[in-house]
Amino acid sequence: MNGQEILSYVPILMMFLVSLAIATGMVVSSSLFGQKVKSREKLMPYECGKDPVGSARERFSVKFYMVALMFILFDIEAIFFVPWAVVFRKMAEVYSKAFVFLEMLVFIAVLLVGYIYVWKKGILDWK
Amino acid sequence: MMTLLLQTSVLDINYVAIWPMIILSISGIAVLLFGIAKDPVHRDMSMIGIVGFVLAGVATGRLWLPVKTVGQIRAFSNMVIIDHFSLYFFFIFIIIGLLTLLISASFLEAERLPVGEFYSLVMFAVVGMMLMAAAGHLVMIFLGLEIASISTYALAGYRRNDLRSNESAIKYFVLGSAATAFLLYGMALIYGATGSAELEGIRTAIIDNVNAATKQPVHTELLFLGAAMMLVGFSFKVSAVPFHLWTPDVYEGAPSSVTAFMATASKAAAFAAFLRVFVFCFVPGYGQGLHSAWTTSLETIAILTMIAGNIAALTQHNFKRMLAYSSIAHAGYALVGLIADDWQAVAFYLLTYSITNIGAFGLITYLAGRGDRETEIDDLAGLGFNNLGVSIAMLILLLSLAGIPLTAGFMGKFIVFKAAWQKGFHVAVIVAVVTSAVSVYYYLRPMVIMFFRELKVEPKRLPLPTGVLVTVVLSILGTFYLGVMPGRLFQAMENAKVSFVQSR
């Protein structure tokens, strides 16, 4: 790698340094300048303003994860619509519009099968 | 990226080229949907699976002649390359996938495990493997690898209530991901060094010593680093020493039919990608000694693999574990063919090994009985005369694994060793021959126990399930066919060599 190439990465390095400086600066300055009054309330674990109930190490139902997983999956699949929409015109110049549209329909159909599977398997049921 | 592709080249969409994958995907989805019906019928799903594989096989076969005339078919902007190399591996994957379905049926039924998901996972894995074999682009290799790997991770842990199966899946997943990371890192570095992620582009860049993107000389350190990383990743996937440690644990814990699939198809797929990248891109004479760097390091790895695999197998008490070590050793033999730059030898070797091994594992699925428990070699005591057919079948398959003449195993080894010897890898070949001689000892030990030891308890074994029977018969026929009359296949592969040269 020659020097020219490496120089082009310098801005990224700068960004790293600046963000590092800001973050450490804030933590350090607040601990330097802030008042320190230790009370019972302040030393309690923070839980959205409520008093904590029970242990923090509680087990959650696996259904939370399942739903979260499904959400992320279908969420990400939806992102694939964007590049397709961007190149739609250009692709339609080479292939027909109907073909390009059909391609996306196939994609959606596959997604749908996945959705049906998830549904029928009862992952979305909360019983 | 997509716009870029559109500007530079036509997005040659060619569905004919990927018919086998499409067929398998559709039938995989169909099986999955059948599986969630209220009252799934096992037989129907088996039928769909079998028909899917057969149709995929037909589609592959129909591609053979067109490829013969044009040399190779490229599709999707060089993402997919269909040539005789990929078609040959398609056949291996399809055969193994089909036989895996056959040997799994009875075990799934007995264990009351969901059938649909199992079959569809196998089929998706096969699709991933096909993509690996047909990849013309590093990203395609990665995608194929991930499709295949994730399916197999799930399959390894398929017996959800069994701790060993869980352990197997977790280990495979964690370590497999680590190895994939190496592989991906390697791919990125190679892309950086050569300016191209297309195999053809990498090859040209290395030969011309010009980075495809920057038009500057190829960056040697990056190239070497990338090649080393990819070598590590692939070595893990084929379970070569010292990246083999996961193999025995994973193979022992996974359900036997899944082990069979992993030991044969997964390994063959990894070798296919290995061959594509290393033999076709990192050619001798260019890249500042890259070729000699990877061949010499792989030679060392192959020697270590053969020695460690065979010697560790000597003292195993568990049949599956022994076969796991044996599969490590066999990876070593195939690597000997790889360093000789001879893809025909490697591919033929993998076929012989896969055909034999799937039969052996089929018998293990049957012998292990309920819950895959009786997999100790001692559990075979007295089987010999209790069930002569099964024990003789086992004997034949083990002899083939050991490489006794007249069997496929001998022919495979012979071809590989010959290729390597002619290329001057004498040390590797000598080690290979010596370790093969050692290996006969542990392959025949189960036989000694089958025939020469008294039956302890009369085990309650069910009659041989049809699927296993068919698999074992096919496997033995294949073993003898390849061992006695491999001429036609050799001929076909010699011709395939010509078609590959054209693509260079």
Add this chain to the structure above:
Amino acid sequence: MLSVIVFAPLVGAIVLGLFGRRLTEKIIAVIACSSVLVSTLAAFYAFWRLLSVKPAEDGVRRINETLFTWIAAGSFSVDFGFLLDPLSGVMILFVTGVGFLIHVFATGYMHGDSGFYRFFAYMNLFMFMMLVLVLGDNFLMMFVGWEGVGLCSYLLIGYYFLEKFAGDAAKKAFVVNRIGDFGLALGVMLIFLKFGNVSFVDKANMVSALSQAAKMPVEPFSGSILFAGGLTTIAALLFIGATGKSAQIPLFVWLPDAMAGPTPVSALIHAATMVTAGVYMIARTNAIFAKAPLALTIVAIVGALTAVVAATIGLAQWDIKKVLAYSTVSQLGYMFLACGAGAFAAGFFHVVTHAFFKALLFLGSGSVIHAMHHEQDMRRMGGLQKYLKTTFITMAIGTLAISGFPLLSGFFSKDEILWKVRSSPVLPGSLGTLLWLIGLATAAVTAIYMTRMMVVTFLGEERFRKASDTHGEHHEHEPHESPPVMTVPLVVLAFLSVVGGFVGIPEALAEKIVPHSLHGVTHSFYHFLDPVFIKLSTTPGNLTGALAADHGAELVSTLLSTLVALIAIGVGYAVFSKQPLLTMPKILENKYYVDELYDAVIVNPVKWTSKWILWKVMDVGIVDGTVNGLARLLGWFSIGIREFQVGFTRAYAIFLLIGALTVVGYFLYFGRL
């Protein structure tokens, strides 16, 4: 036609293996014997056809039958084919013939055994493999048969698998044979590399490895040539293979233990056929050995040593089968001695006659064991001739034949070997004379221990009654003569042992005792085989070759060996009929060490070895020790490798990282070069 010979026993084996369990003993016996009979008849027919075939350019009659092309990879091709020439022709005649007789005998011997069908399935499978070995037209086919007979032998040694010693013996045979097979495999590989093919016969566009070897110059007689990768190296490697299969020093230890198998197995596999495969292989590859005088010398020395060591050990055995086993080892040594002296035909003639009389002796001992209800210890026999008349007479004939009693088959073949060694053109210096003396001594010992065996078993006082008392067992039956299915093969073999030698009477002797008109017959064996063996050239420094044409000296030698045999038989009879049990092994064996054996191993500079040359110590101490030590070493390695397998995923990940760093480091180091 050749396929019929080979595949008939395979059909039998498959039928018996698949359906045998449901068949009655009678049907099994018929299937097993008839499949071998078909093979035998086909062999005789094929042999008859061979006699009318026009000889090829090199003077050898050949019938070649190619079933299909087995391997065709580029320029290299191997056919799945059979070759019948005088060498394999003679071999299949006695393999199938003797094999058939032993099958018939076994139907009586194995009567009532629970694994009757299994036994015959293995036996038929063995016949198939043996015929593949003999008839294969290239090294690879021979190797298939070689491994196959090994496997069957292994299965049959361990036939009584419920007994621990049978399993151990099978394992030992297996491990020892592996070492030999390894040598053979390397030899074949070297042949392939050197000649580009592994064929025995020339085919279209291919000059066979053997023909190429025959045209090469004789390699010099020097130590370094052994490792030069030429013909001498090949020959030495092939000979290592032969020492394993044919039980020669240092790999002979498995054969005595192999007697754990049923007696017909000992007769068929471990006396008449399989163990002679090594001799057959050397005769088959004589074109290679003839060009490697150093290898021939090694063969001759090893053969002679084996002959004398095994014979002396045989003197001190009490187990009737062990005596015969050591005798087999010793006789095989003779055959190798002959091959090493360049007299391939003489060695091969001994293979044939030995097959007759040794099969006879083994089957006879089987008959004795059968009669004694599986008692094998000669100390608990004695006086059996009264009860087992046929067995006694036939075995006596066998004993006389093996001892070299004039005009019996063993006399002619052994005499020819001794003379050929005496007048060998290839052994350096006067080594021929030395080995001849060893051979003569061995002949004397052979006669003594065989006579001892006969006397202790059949003559003298009836010790089995006493023995049964002391052992608390109750013998209800008197010893009884075996049924006709067992005695008839004995009689046939006895007949063959008597007349088998008449086709190969040595020339000098024939001139004196045979009418001139019959010379064609009496020397037909050698005439017939002669074209197969290429001409030997005299090794520089050889002192004995000049004797070859001296018929007078040959007659003197014959007379000498006859005298030795007769005196030895007489001595043996005199000593052992008086005191059959006198020779308690310890004293006798210890004496060996100091006296006879000491001389025998003086070649070995390490003198203390001779002190341990006792069969037990040699067996258990040296060879077993080496084998076990090797196994233990491998075991340690194996456990060492397993140590990595701790089972923790994180540990594996660390190894993955270390391995990756090593590879990357190697690449980067390499890249900077």
